[in-house]
Amino acid sequence: MKTLIRFLQKHHFVLLFISLEIVSILLLSRSHSYHRAVLTHATNNITGKLYEWNNTMGSYLSLHKQNQMLQQQNAVLLEELNQYKTNSDYFDSMNQPAIFEFIPARVISNTVHLRNNYFIINKGVSDGIRQDMGVISPEGIAGIIIGTSAHYSTALSLLHRYASLSVRLQNSGQLANLKWEGGSYTQGEIVDIPTHVQVNKGDTIVTSGHSFVFPEGMPVGIVEEFIPSTHGGLNSAYIRFSTDFNSLRQVYIIKNTHKEELDTIENTMIHE
């Protein structure tokens, strides 16, 4: 016993280092999968508040740009509204229950330069935000909510190792998957493109609508470079994201009002 205590006293620096390092690495490895990232995630009102102070100071600097973006979005929405009005003879939109609701929010903290990026928004559980809701910017899709507190939520950005998204090539209607392999925040990668599908530079990539998180046909990006597979496998392509993640400020959270119903169906399918 005495020798043990002497040993501990003599080597306490190294032993303490090793044990604390093990704790850190355990925490780190636990967060290295999407679902565990969700579990261990701490969204907390103190950090939220701190980021919000900083954001209110900084937001004055970009008011002009934000105004322009909102005006652009307004124009697009007005155009769409016009289309609905002219088509109302065939399609009574008032009697169609809306499946997707949009909750506006502001990004108060955001990173784009890390391997795994997150952003924090100023809406939380009390505003109806729940885990696994989609987040879009005025230009395209942006991320998925993974953690919520009363007034703030954390979203996993598309710029994340575990951000994987089912997408569709708008021209051919073919499905593929979106990934982000690090590097530039403007560029993503589309993988699993079947070999018979022709992909050209400038093709539009949209959401497939298969995940119930994002509505079908939301813009994701534009093809920049097609990469044919070297050993006869599936092709891939680099795309330019529609969303400018670096200037992400105004976002909308997508609430799927049928989500519970869809989840139940999916669960019964898995269990049978």
Next chain:
Amino acid sequence: MNKTLIQIARLTGLLLLQVWVINNIRLGGYVNPFVYVLFIMMLPIAVPGWLLLISAFGVGMIMDIFMSTAGLHSAALLLMAFTRPAVIRLITGSSIPENISYPSISQMGDRGWISYTLVMVLIYHGSLFLLESFSFQQIEYTFLRIILSSIASAIIILLLSYLFVNRSAKGLFP
């Protein structure tokens, strides 16, 4: 001012600087300086080993909460704190140098302080980015991030220490 209060004030200042200002630097995704490590670098020489490690763990955890990265910054900062006594011995020639009460520009001299900063910052960013990528894929990219971010951090830390240099050694950054 009370010595503990000085440390707490320095920590708060550095954390706010990191979160509010430095984290907004985005140069092509390669340059992510972390200057809050200056807090661990400037703890007194005589600080007990256990306190050094616990502080590094705690401060790293605070950074992890801000950056939404569980365990990443605490692991890197712990390694940096662990190597600190050895680095000090390497640069000053003895583990508890008599003429130095805490590592600083006024006590170590320009050359000593610059090499101390470079080594500490390189250890921190090296372990941070290697742990973050968690693989040897794209190793060139990771190395480029380590080198560029370390240089950026070292420059900011050196600027800070020259700005707040106080020869009478009573300020926040003596």
